[in-house]
Amino acid sequence: MTPSEILEQFGPREAMEYDVVVVGGGPAGLSTAIRLKQLSAQKGQDISVVVLEKGSQPGAHILSGAVMDPKALTELFPDWKELGAP
Numbered sequence: 815m816t817p818s819e820i821l822e823q824f825g826p827r828e829a830m831e832y833d834v835v836v837v838g839g840g841p842a843g844l845s846t847a848i849r850l851k852q853l854s855a856q857k858g859q860d861i862s863v864v865v866l867e868k869g870s871q872p873g874a875h876i877l878s879g880a881v882m883d884p885k886a887l888t889e890l891f892p893d894w895k896e897l898g899a900p
């Protein structure tokens with residue numbers, strides 16, 4: 815089917831607008847989204863950020879869980895221990 819035939823048969827697709835679209839909910843994508851929201855909050859500007867992940871959930875395809883250096887996590891969330899992270 816061509817795009818115009820799809821449009822004719824099913825109508826226009828629903829669309830949602832975002833300021834930033836991050837593709838991939840691995841550590842890099844999630845960190846990007848979190849940092850952008852932190853920076854926008856610091857500046858008092860609300861930006862909309864969405865993370866698109868093809869896995870069943872964000873993080874579905876990441877760490878094996880064997881070993882993790884928490885340096886980057888600490889940079890993003892200095893109080894991650896107090897927040898109750900496992």
Ligand SMILES: Cc1cc2nc3c(=O)[nH]c(=O)nc-3n(C[C@H](O)[C@H](O)[C@H](O)COP(=O)(O)OP(=O)(O)OC[C@H]3O[C@@H](n4cnc5c(N)ncnc54)[C@H](O)[C@@H]3O)c2cc1C
Binds near residue numbers: 837840883
């Ligand atoms: C077997 C194995 C074991 C590992 N164990 C450890 C460990 O114990 N400790 C450690 O620190 N590191 C470990 N690593 C390394 C770690 O997984 C990577 O360094 C880390 O996941 C890289 O993060 P990333 O966000 O760059 O990429 P990824 O984690 O690969 O994230 C990319 C994400 O993008 C998604 N994606 C891709 N294309 C699309 C698309 N078109 N649309 C939507 N979503 C998409 C993927 O599904 C994925 O979730 C391991 C790696 C492997 C392979």
